[in-house]
Amino acid sequence: xxxxxxxxxxxxxxxxxxxxxxxxxxxxxxxxxxxxxxxxxxxxxxxxxxxxxxxxxxxxxxxxxxxxxxxxxxxxxxxxxxxxxxxxxxxxxxxxxxxxxxxxxxxxxxxxxxxxxxxxxxxxxxxxxxxxxxxxxxxxxxxxxxxxxxxxxxxxxxxxxxxxxxxxxxxxxxxxxxxxxxxxxxxxxxxxxxxxxxxxxxxxxxxxxxxxxxxxxxxxxxxxxxxxxxxxxxxxxxxxxxxxxxxxxxxxxxxxxxxxxxxxxxxxxxxxxxxxxxxxxxxxxxxxxxxxxxxxxxxx
Amino acid sequence: xxxxxxxxxxxxxxxxxxxxxxxxxxxxxxxxxxxxxxxxxxxxxxxxxxxxxxxxxxxxxxxxxxxxxxxxxxxxxxxxxxxxxxxxxxxxxxxxxxxxxxxxxxxxxxxxxxxxxxxxxxxxxxxxxxxxxxxxxxxxxxxxxxxxxxxxxxxxxxxxxxxxxxxxxxxxxxxxxxxxxxxxxxxxxxxxxxxxxxxxxxxxxxxxxxxxxxxxxxxxxxxxxxxxxxxxxxxxxxxxxxxxxxxxxxxxxxxxxxxxxxxxxxxxxxxxxxxxxxxxxxxxxxxxxxxxxxx
Numbered sequence: 001x002x003x004x005x006x007x008x009x010x011x012x013x014x015x016x017x018x019x020x021x022x023x024x025x026x027x028x029x030x031x032x033x034x035x036x037x038x039x040x041x042x043x044x045x046x047x048x049x050x051x052x053x054x055x056x057x058x059x060x061x062x063x064x065x066x067x068x069x070x071x072x073x074x075x076x077x078x079x080x081x082x083x084x085x086x087x088x089x090x091x092x093x094x095x096x097x098x099x100x101x102x103x104x105x106x107x108x109x110x111x112x113x114x115x116x117x118x119x120x121x122x123x124x125x126x127x128x129x130x131x132x133x134x135x136x137x138x139x140x141x142x143x144x145x146x147x148x149x150x151x152x153x154x155x156x157x158x159x160x161x162x163x164x165x166x167x168x169x170x171x172x173x174x175x176x177x178x179x180x181x182x183x184x185x186x187x188x189x190x191x192x193x194x195x196x197x198x199x200x201x202x203x204x205x206x207x208x209x210x211x212x213x214x215x216x217x218x219x220x221x222x223x224x225x226x227x228x229x230x231x232x233x234x235x236x237x238x239x240x241x242x243x244x245x246x247x248x249x250x251x252x253x254x255x256x257x258x259x260x261x262x263x264x265x266x267x268x269x270x271x272x273x274x275x276x277x278x279x280x281x282x283x284x285x286x287x288x289x290x291x292x293x294x295x296x297x298x299x300x
Numbered sequence: 301x302x303x304x305x306x307x308x309x310x311x312x313x314x315x316x317x318x319x320x321x322x323x324x325x326x327x328x329x330x331x332x333x334x335x336x337x338x339x340x341x342x343x344x345x346x347x348x349x350x351x352x353x354x355x356x357x358x359x360x361x362x363x364x365x366x367x368x369x370x371x372x373x374x375x376x377x378x379x380x381x382x383x384x385x386x387x388x389x390x391x392x393x394x395x396x397x398x399x400x401x402x403x404x405x406x407x408x409x410x411x412x413x414x415x416x417x418x419x420x421x422x423x424x425x426x427x428x429x430x431x432x433x434x435x436x437x438x439x440x441x442x443x444x445x446x447x448x449x450x451x452x453x454x455x456x457x458x459x460x461x462x463x464x465x466x467x468x469x470x471x472x473x474x475x476x477x478x479x480x481x482x483x484x485x486x487x488x489x490x491x492x493x494x495x496x497x498x499x500x501x502x503x504x505x506x507x508x509x510x511x512x513x514x515x516x517x518x519x520x521x522x523x524x525x526x527x528x529x530x531x532x533x534x535x536x537x538x539x540x541x542x543x544x545x546x547x548x549x550x551x552x553x554x555x556x557x558x559x560x561x562x563x564x565x566x567x568x569x570x571x572x573x574x575x576x577x578x579x580x581x582x583x584x585x586x587x588x589x590x591x592x593x594x595x
Binding site for chain 2: 006007012013015016017019021022023024032033036037080081084
């Protein structure tokens with residue numbers, strides 16, 4: 001494809017604000033590309049009709065663009081591109097301009113449309129939840145370079161770079177120096193003498209400057225320290241409660257090192273009565289925390 | 301000031317609105333409506349003796365019977381239409397450049413360049429063209445020097461010169477509404493059209509022109525009316541052969557002192573411009589209100 005101008009490649013694009021032509025009817029919008037290819041009028045009418053049926057808007061040919069809802073507009077924008085049967089459909093943040101409720105709804109609708117058509121969608125977004133929910137493969141980019149390409153699960157559970165670990169999902173970051181490396185487990189000392197163990201990602205040697213990441217949902221909370229099993233147990237006081245239904249979390253300050261931790265609250269309702277200032281205990285499984293050597297990060 | 305409650309506030313707002321509107325209404329009534337009523341009365345009477353008048357359609361009869369008058373009338377309309385079309389053709393690429401291609405300083409610079417000719421009066425601008433184009437002027441002299449013509453050619457006093465002058469005079473009034481119409485065109489529409497296989501011409505025809513239509517029609521109406529009612533430029537650049545209808549009106553009022561005939565001509569010109577603007581709106585499918593918001 002090198003040397004072929006972008007508008008001549010078998011790739012079509014859905015624009016950020018959809019860029020439907022307001023001066024044309026829905027049918028003319030969908031048929032525009034076909035008409036430009038010189039397809040016969042009757043054939044255009046047939047294929048536009050088929051396409052509108054496939055995006056569940058049969059008979060919408062004569063509607064004006066401003067008569068459509070946000071979701072319908074998006075389906076027309078996709079239909080307008082897919083009617084040309086591209087090998088690839090590029091979507092440039094098509095949900096960016098929508099409000100949250102509609103965005104949630106459109107996310108699912110887009111995923112279903114993609115599954116129904118089977119065309120490869122390349123979907124550009126700043127919204128992580130969109131990327132994770134909708135994709136088979138996600139590429140995380142920073143400064144125009146790929147940080148990591150993989151399934152959403154790989155990105156989330158096995159980030160290859162500190163940027164991906166910090167960027168995808170919420171994470172607690174602890175910087176420090178590696179004291180010892182035992183197999184794939186690194187023991188490090190963070191600010192204020194905080195001792196943390198985590199799984200090494202890439203090469204980590206004792207003495208390296210390292211960053212460790214601990215996901216909020218990996219941490220186990222308890223009021224009674226005896227209830228916790230793990231190599232390291234921490235005492236912390238509750239700094240603030242971040243109630244958000246199923247995504248509720250609590251900000252803790254580890255008492256010895258004054259390090260802040262964000263910890264997800266379990267769904268059992270066990271900690272529903274937690275108050276600010278209360279002392280709690282927590283621990284986490286080192287296998288589920290990751291650790292990177294900092295030097296490798298700056299070189300990458 | 302404390303907020304005024306309920307109906308009291310509404311009454312004040314209405315009063316304020318009426319006061320703000322009053323100057324415009326007065327202006328409209330005193331300078332447009334009243335003179336036209338007077339003109340209508342003038343045009344519908346005939347002088348039967350010293351200080352004696354009778355109602356009559358004779359003035360309009362003269363217009364139809366005398367070929368010179370209605371030839372001039374038709375010629376003025378046709379030349380105005382042609383001049384409007386030429387202005388549109390020349391102004392469109394300029395407006396596109398200002399609205400879509402130029403950025404920042406260049407953009408304002410280009411706008412100023414369109415505006416600068418309007419700092420001098422129309423008379424001076426027309427005289428400028430005369431200096432350039434008359435037989436002993438700059439351009440004929442240059443042509444002789446370059447050996448293109450053996451002797452200086454008179455470039456004034458023909459239709460082409462009148463058109464040049466008219467287009468030049470009305471350019472700004474076309475560029476401004478076009479720029480505002482084109483600026484509101486979302487660039488991603490053009491990109492999307494290219495993405496779907498459109499080429500320059502089809503995008504211009506199917507996307508840019510339909511989007512800019514209100515601006516195009518607004519510019520055309522303003523330019524057409526200005527051209528039709530122009531007196532100075534056709535007279536100076538066209539000389540005796542210009543045959544512009546406003547000259548006929550001038551002659552009747554000033555030279556012949558035949559106010560009745562002049563008033564009838566004035567009314568005919570008003571009818572003509574109204575009819576052509578109405579026709580233009582019908583043909584382009586635009587509504588007058590929408591179009592006027594663009595000017």
